[in-house]
Amino acid sequence: MPTMADVARSAGVSVATVSHVLNGTRPVLPHTRQAVLEAIDTLGYTPNTLARSLVTSRTRSIGLAVSASSNPYFTEILQGVESAALAAGYGLLIADPHDDPGHERKIVQLLHERRVDGMIVAPSARPHDLVRYLRRHAVPTVFLDRVIDVDVAADTAADGGGGPASAESAPWYDQVCAESAAPTARLVTHLAGLGHRRIGLVAGLPGLSTTSERVSGYRDGLTSAGLAHDERLLVSGDSESGSAEQATAALLALPGPPTALVTANNAMTIGALSALRRHGLSVPDDIALCCFDDFAWADLFSPRLTAIAQPSRELGARAVQLLLDRLQERRRPTRTVRLPCAFVHRTSCGCPEEPGGSEEPEHTASSTLPQKGTAS
Numbered sequence: 001m002p003t004m005a006d007v008a009r010s011a012g013v014s015v016a017t018v019s020h021v022l023n024g025t026r027p028v029l030p031h032t033r034q035a036v037l038e039a040i041d042t043l044g045y046t047p048n049t050l051a052r053s054l055v056t057s058r059t060r061s062i063g064l065a066v067s068a069s070s071n072p073y074f075t076e077i078l079q080g081v082e083s084a085a086l087a088a089g090y091g092l093l094i095a096d097p098h099d100d101p102g103h104e105r106k107i108v109q110l111l112h113e114r115r116v117d118g119m120i121v122a123p124s125a126r127p128h129d130l131v132r133y134l135r136r137h138a139v140p141t142v143f144l145d146r147v148i149d150v151d152v153a154a155d156t157a158a159d160g161g162g163g164p165a166s167a168e169s170a171p172w173y174d175q176v177c178a179e180s181a182a183p184t185a186r187l188v189t190h191l192a193g194l195g196h197r198r199i200g201l202v203a204g205l206p207g208l209s210t211t212s213e214r215v216s217g218y219r220d221g222l223t224s225a226g227l228a229h230d231e232r233l234l235v236s237g238d239s240e241s242g243s244a245e246q247a248t249a250a251l252l253a254l255p256g257p258p259t260a261l262v263t264a265n266n267a268m269t270i271g272a273l274s275a276l277r278r279h280g281l282s283v284p285d286d287i288a289l290c291c292f293d294d295f296a297w298a299d300l301f302s303p304r305l306t307a308i309a310q311p312s313r314e315l316g317a318r319a320v321q322l323l324l325d326r327l328q329e330r331r332r333p334t335r336t337v338r339l340p341c342a343f344v345h346r347t348s349c350g351c352p353e354e355p356g357g358s359e360e361p362e363h364t365a366s367s368t369l370p371q372k373g374t375a376s
Contacts, residue, residue, distance in 0.1 A: 062081075062085055063118070101129060105129040118142070126207055141323075142175065184213075186221070196258075198259050201263075
């Protein structure tokens with residue numbers, strides 16, 4: 001089996017130069033790098049990752065815990081994570097927490113025990129045990145899509161979350177998500193501008209930051225449009241199709257049902273459409289519909305769905321970059337990055353057809369927000 005020394009002799013360079021090419025630890029001249037890579041291919045050299053990790057205490061692997069099997073939105077994020085990780089020379093260990101607090105705690109521990117260098121996690125609605133574990137072991141972490149309240153993270157220190165990550169230790173987590181409140185308000189004001197006065201919201205699972213932010217945006221949109229807040233028009237679809245179908249049916253059963261509906265994620269959009277069809281209602285003739293989350297087949301529906309599109313792959317790629325920055329500089333300040341969404345204007349809102357639809361960003365740039373505190 002060829003060794004790194006064999007590669008160095010074949011390429012006419014030092015063993016240290018081969019190491020720099022393999023590990024990206026120092027810049028190497030392009031022609032030298034090419035010579036090393038050609039020698040690797042010719043000899044069929046395979047780096048001993050296990051031996052290297054014993055020396056460096058790094059495995060060049062990332063643990064990813066997202067509920068991708070049940071949510072197409074996370075599947076697109078996963079693609080962004082995978083692409084960015086591979087480009088940086090990192091492998092992925094992937095697990096699905098199924099949005100279950102107990103299960104997410106177990107799989108995060110399993111990933112940690114496999115010595116991943118850091119983790120990217122989409123936390124559940126009750127992430128206290130998860131946060132407690134990650135904080136106790138000072139695992140470099142990026143919370144993805146759903147942000148953790150600073151107070152929730154800090155509370156782990158007060159309720160038994162102590163350990164190596166003491167109050168004086170370095171920050172250990174960063175966060176990245178899409179804007180939620182302003183885009184949801186945009187959907188509401190758009191519907192109000194079309195003359196709707198009773199606009200309902202099928203909201204997501206209570207406890208998720210995305211749910212609370214979209215509910216806040218819904219209320220802000222009503223206020224901006226000068227509409228009354230009727231709490232009967234705000235129902236929970238628990239972020240699932242079946243629950244959203246039941247919640248939409250409850251809205252339709254009201255003495256004054258909504259004339260327009262906003263659904264807060266892609267799964268709930270499907271559930272709402274099922275309920276409307278079951279009640280013999282046509283979109284947008286009988287009720288207008290706008291949704292949060294654009295998805296691959298939204299443009300194929302009849303009518304075509306007016307939606308908020310999240311930058312899914314960019315979220316995944318940015319999560320990887322935040323984690324690599326944290327691994328490079330463990331004491332850097334904690335960051336929360338919010339990426340802009342786009343308003344995709346189609347016809348389910350009741351507007352006339354626009355060739356190709358129109359896509360307008362909610363903001364011109366992403367924002368990076370420093371945390372007011374850390375979980376330490």
